[in-house]
Amino acid sequence: MASLDDVADARNTAWSGAGLSRSLREFTGPQVPVARIDGRRLLLFSSSNYLGLATHPGVTGAARAALGVYGAGSGGSRLTTGTTDLHTRLERRLAEFFGGDGHDDAVFFATGYQANVAVLQTVAGPDVTVYSDSLNHASIIDGCRLARATVRVFPHGDLAALDRLLGECATPHALVVSDGVFSMDGDLADLPGLVTVAGRHGAWTMVDDAHGVGTLGETGRGSAGYHGVRPDILVGTASKALGGEGGFVVCSPAVGTLLRNQARGFVYSTAPSAPTVAAVAAAVDVLDRSPELVSRLHANVRECTGRLGVRAHVSPIIPVPVGDEGRAMALSRDLRERGFFVPAIRWPTVARGAAILRVTVTAEHTPEQIRALTGALRELTTRRG
Numbered sequence: 001m002a003s004l005d006d007v008a009d010a011r012n013t014a015w016s017g018a019g020l021s022r023s024l025r026e027f028t029g030p031q032v033p034v035a036r037i038d039g040r041r042l043l044l045f046s047s048s049n050y051l052g053l054a055t056h057p058g059v060t061g062a063a064r065a066a067l068g069v070y071g072a073g074s075g076g077s078r079l080t081t082g083t084t085d086l087h088t089r090l091e092r093r094l095a096e097f098f099g100g101d102g103h104d105d106a107v108f109f110a111t112g113y114q115a116n117v118a119v120l121q122t123v124a125g126p127d128v129t130v131y132s133d134s135l136n137h138a139s140i141i142d143g144c145r146l147a148r149a150t151v152r153v154f155p156h157g158d159l160a161a162l163d164r165l166l167g168e169c170a171t172p173h174a175l176v177v178s179d180g181v182f183s184m185d186g187d188l189a190d191l192p193g194l195v196t197v198a199g200r201h202g203a204w205t206m207v208d209d210a211h212g213v214g215t216l217g218e219t220g221r222g223s224a225g226y227h228g229v230r231p232d233i234l235v236g237t238a239s240k241a242l243g244g245e246g247g248f249v250v251c252s253p254a255v256g257t258l259l260r261n262q263a264r265g266f267v268y269s270t271a272p273s274a275p276t277v278a279a280v281a282a283a284v285d286v287l288d289r290s291p292e293l294v295s296r297l298h299a300n301v302r303e304c305t306g307r308l309g310v311r312a313h314v315s316p317i318i319p320v321p322v323g324d325e326g327r328a329m330a331l332s333r334d335l336r337e338r339g340f341f342v343p344a345i346r347w348p349t350v351a352r353g354a355a356i357l358r359v360t361v362t363a364e365h366t367p368e369q370i371r372a373l374t375g376a377l378r379e380l381t382t383r384r385g
């Protein structure tokens with residue numbers, strides 16, 4: 001039998017031979033528009049710190065204060081030593097801000113990834129068929145793999161196909177799951193349509209609003225607020241617009257109790273630390289009293305999409321289609337040489353031959369910084385053909 005190292009080497013060689021190698025970029029400072037990356041100052045256009053809350057004094061101050069009182073670690077899972085009064089208060093605050101209409105509970109997990117996996121594994125047993133959009137996030141795909149449910153994947157955004165598949169459902173229950181904002185293309189799910197189709201078949205709905213939270217709607221209440229619909233299960237993450245880390249599920253009290261008792265990612269994983277929880281609660285407070293941050297983000301999205309001439313867009317994820325993987329890598333490298341950090345996204349994150357430059361803008365970018373990026377992009381894409 002070959003050694004593990006030999007097998008790993010062979011796989012690494014095959015991976016890099018296919019042009020898929022990736023390396024870690026080292027930041028030596030915060031996620032701000034002018035960031036220090038690999039020892040250089042670069043204009044950062046790839047962060048999900050959409051509102052700049054990761055460095056907001058109210059947020060960092062709350063984390064520092066909690067560190068002094070509770071220490072660095074929680075010492076156990078939520079059901080053992082890991083729940084503090086801060087966790088309880090945060091869950092109430094998340095439910096109040098993102099919930100309503102009987103969705104008055106929220107459950108906080110260590111990450112959004114964990115929340116998606118845990119919810120699907122808990123809710124989708126053998127008596128459920130899960131209907132999942134083909135471009136859903138990897139954490140939903142992994143949750144579907146771990147669920148003991150039947151899984152049907154419907155073509156991206158194709159509600160007619162979803163309707164047809166739901167009509168063939170052979171289990172007592174059905175769950176339709178979709179990203180609210182798709183993480184690579186930044187397009188929005190048609191949630192009103194999705195909820196209507198699901199409702200026609202008595203199916204439950206779950207929306208992963210990782211990139212909608214804090215970015216969509218005038219007050220940043222996310223996809224549900226933007227579209228005026230309420231999915232049965234809303235998953236959000238604190239790791240993007242809220243500037244911290246952690247995932248949360250906004251749901252009814254019955255579903256909340258089910259998750260706290262049976263979600264493996266909740267029961268068998270150490271609770272997020274008090275400083276993390278305090279930071280997220282402070283971020284929600286800042287968002288609640290600062291709608292101008294959201295308006296500034298929206299203005300920057302308009303500025304960037306307008307200058308790039310890409311289709312009108314409301315989310316801060318702005319894909320620049322390139323196609324060829326090698327060309328996307330070369331463009332990203334050229335941009336870095338000119339002082340911009342914009343990652344190339346390739347297969348397996350997007351389809352083969354559909355590589356993109358994935359630009360994200362934040363409320364903290366200045367119009368001049370956006371103009372500089374779009375100018376460089378225009379020039380480079382013209383030069384590289």
Ligand SMILES: Cc1ncc(COP(=O)(O)O)c(C=O)c1O
Pocket residue numbers: 111112113114116137139179181182183208210211237238239245246247
């Ligand atoms: C759509 C989507 N869902 C879930 C996640 C996972 O969230 P987290 O980074 O908090 O684990 C991400 C982020 O990478 C995402 O883009």
